Amino acid sequence: xxxxxxxxxxxxxxxxxxxxxxxxxxxxxxxxxxxxxxxxxxxxxxxxxxxxxxxxxxxxxxxxxxxxxxxxxxxxxxxxxxxxxxxxxxxxxxxxxxxxxxxxxxxxxxxxxxxxxxxxxxxxxxxxxxxxxxxxxxxxxxxxxxxxxxxxxxxxxxxxxxxxxxxxxxxxxxxxxxxxxxxxxxxxxxxxxxxxxxxxxxxxxxxxxxxxxxxxxxxxxxxxxxxxxxxxxxxxxxxxxxxxxxxxxxxxxxxxxxxxxxxxxxxxxxxxxxxxxxxxxxxxxxxxxxxxxxxxxxxxxxxxxxxx
Numbered sequence: 001x002x003x004x005x006x007x008x009x010x011x012x013x014x015x016x017x018x019x020x021x022x023x024x025x026x027x028x029x030x031x032x033x034x035x036x037x038x039x040x041x042x043x044x045x046x047x048x049x050x051x052x053x054x055x056x057x058x059x060x061x062x063x064x065x066x067x068x069x070x071x072x073x074x075x076x077x078x079x080x081x082x083x084x085x086x087x088x089x090x091x092x093x094x095x096x097x098x099x100x101x102x103x104x105x106x107x108x109x110x111x112x113x114x115x116x117x118x119x120x121x122x123x124x125x126x127x128x129x130x131x132x133x134x135x136x137x138x139x140x141x142x143x144x145x146x147x148x149x150x151x152x153x154x155x156x157x158x159x160x161x162x163x164x165x166x167x168x169x170x171x172x173x174x175x176x177x178x179x180x181x182x183x184x185x186x187x188x189x190x191x192x193x194x195x196x197x198x199x200x201x202x203x204x205x206x207x208x209x210x211x212x213x214x215x216x217x218x219x220x221x222x223x224x225x226x227x228x229x230x231x232x233x234x235x236x237x238x239x240x241x242x243x244x245x246x247x248x249x250x251x252x253x254x255x256x257x258x259x260x261x262x263x264x265x266x267x268x269x270x271x272x273x274x275x276x277x278x279x280x281x282x283x284x285x286x287x288x289x290x291x292x293x294x295x296x297x298x299x300x301x302x303x304x305x306x307x308x
Contacts (some may be wrong), residue, residue, distance in 0.1 A: 058092050135204065
């Protein structure tokens with residue numbers, strides 16, 4: 001996204017009036033490969049006919065849209081049973097019609113909700129829903145504070161291992177002071193499996209949700225650490241192989257400059273000469289050449305024994 005576009009989107013989000021009353025019935029758009037959390041802002045490409053109609057209806061009215069994840073992303077037209085009932089009432093902040101008939105939208109998760117009834121299923125989905133109110137955390141005690149600090153530290157470790165750590169990320173993590181909002185922020189950026197993300201979305205207690213996020217982060221730290229270690233070992237091995245290869249080539253170049261010949265090469269050439277002079281039967285000659293090749297690879301100075 002270009003810098004000018006990013007500034008434009010920010011102004012739209014800030015200037016939008018979110019005080020409009022949310023209708024009791026909303027158009028539903030199933031989404032694949034992602035679970036939308038509250039306060040999450042993301043772009044979506046919309047191409048399915050029902051989904052395009054749902055977006056158009058939302059934009060024509062108050063701009064609200066119910067986003068729920070489909071259970072199997074491979075299904076082109078999921079029915080009601082193939083869509084999770086818990087999703088997020090979201091607001092369309094911007095819509096762009098594309099030349100191919102598809103649309104691109106920018107949406108923001110507004111409030112968690114559960115579908116109670118499908119009122120329309122043919123040309124598009126419309127649903128009735130119940131908003132899900134979370135249990136408020138009245139006091140951030142030492143245990144919750146320690147949990148929040150642990151989640152932030154795990155996030156920082158993962159981002160460092162991935163090479164994605166920036167000052168802006170740290171600022172955002174430190175600025176979130178509510179357990180539920182921190183859990184949602186981290187969960188929406190964790191690259192989790194759909195099933196894991198959906199389970200987190202459905203946990204109403206914010207502290208319990210944060211504890212689950214912390215467990216997932218701890219596992220991700222172990223995976224990222226192991227991945228970084230493997231990549232480092234592979235890189236070191238490749239570097240060593242390349243270094244050995246170039247050193248051998250330099251030694252050979254020195255021998256050539258001095259008009260000398262490598263002792264191993266002399267031995268190899270001598271054996272090759274004897275095999276030719278022996279004029280053995282075809283199979284015996286083939287086996288002798290094979291064994292000679294194997295002998296050459298056994299020499300530490302052989303260039304062919306190194307994989308680069």
